[in-house]
Amino acid sequence: MSSEPTLGYEVFVSDPAPMRGSGELPNGEPRSYQPIATTLVHGARDAVLVDPPLTAAQAQAVGDWVQASGKRLTHIVATHGHGDHWFTADVLAGRFGAQVVASAGAIGQMHGNLAAREVLWDVMWPGQIPPSPVTAVAPPGNGISLEGHDLTLVDVGHADSDDCAVLHVPDLDLVVAGDVIYNGVHLYLGEAPGDLGSWRKAVDTVSALRPTHIVASHQNKQLDDDAERLVAETRQYLDAAETALATYETPVAFFDAMVSLYPERLGRTVLWVSAQALYLVREGGDPVQSLIAAWL
Numbered sequence: 001m002s003s004e005p006t007l008g009y010e011v012f013v014s015d016p017a018p019m020r021g022s023g024e025l026p027n028g029e030p031r032s033y034q035p036i037a038t039t040l041v042h043g044a045r046d047a048v049l050v051d052p053p054l055t056a057a058q059a060q061a062v063g064d065w066v067q068a069s070g071k072r073l074t075h076i077v078a079t080h081g082h083g084d085h086w087f088t089a090d091v092l093a094g095r096f097g098a099q100v101v102a103s104a105g106a107i108g109q110m111h112g113n114l115a116a117r118e119v120l121w122d123v124m125w126p127g128q129i130p131p132s133p134v135t136a137v138a139p140p141g142n143g144i145s146l147e148g149h150d151l152t153l154v155d156v157g158h159a160d161s162d163d164c165a166v167l168h169v170p171d172l173d174l175v176v177a178g179d180v181i182y183n184g185v186h187l188y189l190g191e192a193p194g195d196l197g198s199w200r201k202a203v204d205t206v207s208a209l210r211p212t213h214i215v216a217s218h219q220n221k222q223l224d225d226d227a228e229r230l231v232a233e234t235r236q237y238l239d240a241a242e243t244a245l246a247t248y249e250t251p252v253a254f255f256d257a258m259v260s261l262y263p264e265r266l267g268r269t270v271l272w273v274s275a276q277a278l279y280l281v282r283e284g285g286d287p288v289q290s291l292i293a294a295w296l
Contacts, residue, residue, distance in 0.1 A: 006044040007149050007171050009213075012065050013037050013221040014058040019124050025272050026252045027259065034185050034218045034267040036084055038062050039176045040069060041169055043147035047071035050167055050176045051078060051085040051217045052092050055128040059088035063095050075144050077153070078102040078136055079178030080164040081109020083121050085217055087132040101144060102136040103153045105163030110134045120292055154209065156180055156202035160188040166206055173212035175227070180206055181234050184220030186258065186267040189241060189274035190291055196238045203238075207231050220266050237262070251275035 016033040024030055036058070039050040047069065053062055066073055073096035078086035080102075089100045102110065111134055113121070121129060142153040142165070153165045159180040167176040175181075179188065180202045192199065206214070214227040244257045255275045259268065273294045280290035 006147065007041070007169070009039055009041045009169070009172060009174060009176075009215070010069075011037050011039050011215055011219075011221075011225075012062055013219065014053045014061065017055045017058065017125060017128060019269070020126060025268055026255050027268075029268060031269045033084075034270055035221065037215060037217050037219050037221075039167075039215045040066060040071070041146060041151065041167075041172070041174070041176070042069065042071045043149065045072055046074050046147055048075045048077060048144065048146050048151060049073055049092065049098070050076075050215075051178060052076055052088045054084040054087055055125060056088065056091065056130045057128065059091050059130070062088075063092055066092075066096065072096075073098040074146070076100045077144075077151075077167055077176075078106055078110065079153075079166060079176065079180075079217065080106050080159075080161055081111075081113050082161055082179065083110075083113040083117070083129070083132065085178065086110060086136070087113075087121070087129050090133055090135050091130050093135065100136040101139045101153075103142055103155055103163065103165040104138040105155060106165055107134065107136050107138060109161060109163050110136060120295060123296060154205065156205045158198040159202040160199070161191050164202060166209075168209050168211075173210075173227075174215070175206055175209055175211040175213070176215045176217075177206055177230075178217045181214050181216045181230050182218050182237070183214075183216035183225070183230050183233075184223045184265055185216070185218040186262065186265050186271040187234070187237055187241070187274070188218075188270050190270075190277035190294060192274075192278065196242050199238055200235065203231060203234055218267065245278065251279040254279070 211227040276294035
């Protein structure tokens, strides 16, 4: 494995795209999505892009950023199946002649999110998402090479969705964590199982890689990427959410409690979606239908 000092990374944070949906949040705020972070891991000549954004406009801005870097884009990596981290992969792959890769589990989840476009994603962002065929392949051994440096997709199981992975870049002491770790943004709990133990195990897997830097794919761009802080804060949030779920009887009370605990965190619309979905399922609702109802 090469130890040349040419490897680096940069992060582009796309501001939340306008989002269609019904109603306001319980505190009267308008609905707004989360910021989306896309990472460029680069060597002297080549680069790998991780978690491309949601809309065509966001992809144009990210593509211009990549082009300005002067690097040759060889791969586009999707860490998991949520469409806001890969729906524009095919557009960017075509622009730069790059190959799209993901873990086998993530590819399965990508097909599910593609099937949900008509009833969910395109309802919230009508006319803004480009055609998004699933073109990702699973690389041999879940690894790719960037100018002799190893980049590895590490499967971590369920976090904010099933079959999540993170990209480990040992020569940078870096983990690009997708949605396993959040940074100053409310966690999306809407697809959580009966408890949050599986997400805690995913966080433990990231921590065991002993990174110095973690890039969260939903982040407040004013914050740093210190791995120790991000791991600790994600664990604390999961603990707080589980306590609130056991304490409060309604989604509004849960929402209010989490906003009170984390007043500086971005992404309150996703917090409200999570609250509605969790409590609908608690009342016996179908998980898929409850999730769609919570988003829309």
